[in-house]
Amino acid sequence: MSELLLISASGLAREVLATVRSSGRYDVVGFLDDDEELSGIEVDGAPVLGTIDDAVRYTHAFLLVCVDSSRPRKAVVERLNAMGIGTNRYATVIDTTVRMPEGCRIGRGSILLQNVTLTASVTLGAHVVAMPGVTFTHDDVVDDYATFAAGTSLGGGVRIGRAAYLGINSSVRERTSVGAYATVGMGAAVLSNVPDGETWVGVPAREMDREPFGFRGGQ
Known part of the structure; x- marks a missing residue:
C-alpha cells in the first residue's frame, strides 16, 4: 500500500x-x-x-x-x-460505495465519501469534496475546490464554480449555475443562476440579506 x-x-x-x-x-x-x-x-x-x-x-x-x-x-x-x-x-479518495460510470472524470486531490452518485458524463475538478449522499447527474461540471455537504443534489447540466460551497440537503435545478466562491445555504433550492461570491438561502433560494433579520439602514 x-x-x-x-x-x-x-x-x-x-x-x-x-x-x-x-x-x-x-x-x-x-x-x-x-x-x-x-x-x-x-x-x-x-x-x-x-x-x-x-x-x-x-x-x-x-x-x-x-x-x-x-x-x-x-x-x-x-x-x-x-x-x-x-x-x-496528491491522492484521490473515493469510497467503495460510490458509483462511477465510464465517462466521468475526477480531479486530483478530490474526496468522495459514502454513497455519492455520479450518473453520466460528470466532471469534477481538483480538490473537490463531496460528503455522503451527494448526487451529481448527467453532464454536471464542477470547478476546483468546490464543497458539497451531505445530501446535496444537482440536476443535469449544472455548473458549479471554483471554491463554491453547497450546504446540507441543498439542491440545484438542471441547467443552472452556482458561481465561483458562492455559498448555497442548508436546504436551499436553487432555481436560477447564483452569481460569483453571493450567498443564497431559502426555497426558492434568493440572495441572503446583508443586514441581520432583513433590516436595512434608513428604513
Whole structure:
C-alpha cells in the first residue's frame, strides 16, 4: 500500500481515515496540522506528526488536503504548491460505495465519501469534496475546490464554480449555475443562476440579506 498523509486533523479527515481503512488502498501514516495543541497526540488511532510545513519531509507519501471548507482548502493547497509539492503528490479518495460510470472524470486531490452518485458524463475538478449522499447527474461540471455537504443534489447540466460551497440537503435545478466562491445555504433550492461570491438561502433560494433579520439602514 502507498503511504498517505492527511493534511488537517479535521472531522472530514477522520471520515477520510475511516474510508481509507475500509478500502485498504492507502496506509495512513498520520496527520499534519498547524494546531499546536494537537501536536504529538493521536486522532482515531493515527498520530499528528507535525505541522503542514512538515509535508516536505515526507517525500514518499501521498498527500490529501482534508480542510472542510472550500476557500481554506484552496489556501492550503496553494501553500503546499509554493513549497514545491507537485500535482502528482496528491491522492484521490473515493469510497467503495460510490458509483462511477465510464465517462466521468475526477480531479486530483478530490474526496468522495459514502454513497455519492455520479450518473453520466460528470466532471469534477481538483480538490473537490463531496460528503455522503451527494448526487451529481448527467453532464454536471464542477470547478476546483468546490464543497458539497451531505445530501446535496444537482440536476443535469449544472455548473458549479471554483471554491463554491453547497450546504446540507441543498439542491440545484438542471441547467443552472452556482458561481465561483458562492455559498448555497442548508436546504436551499436553487432555481436560477447564483452569481460569483453571493450567498443564497431559502426555497426558492434568493440572495441572503446583508443586514441581520432583513433590516436595512434608513428604513
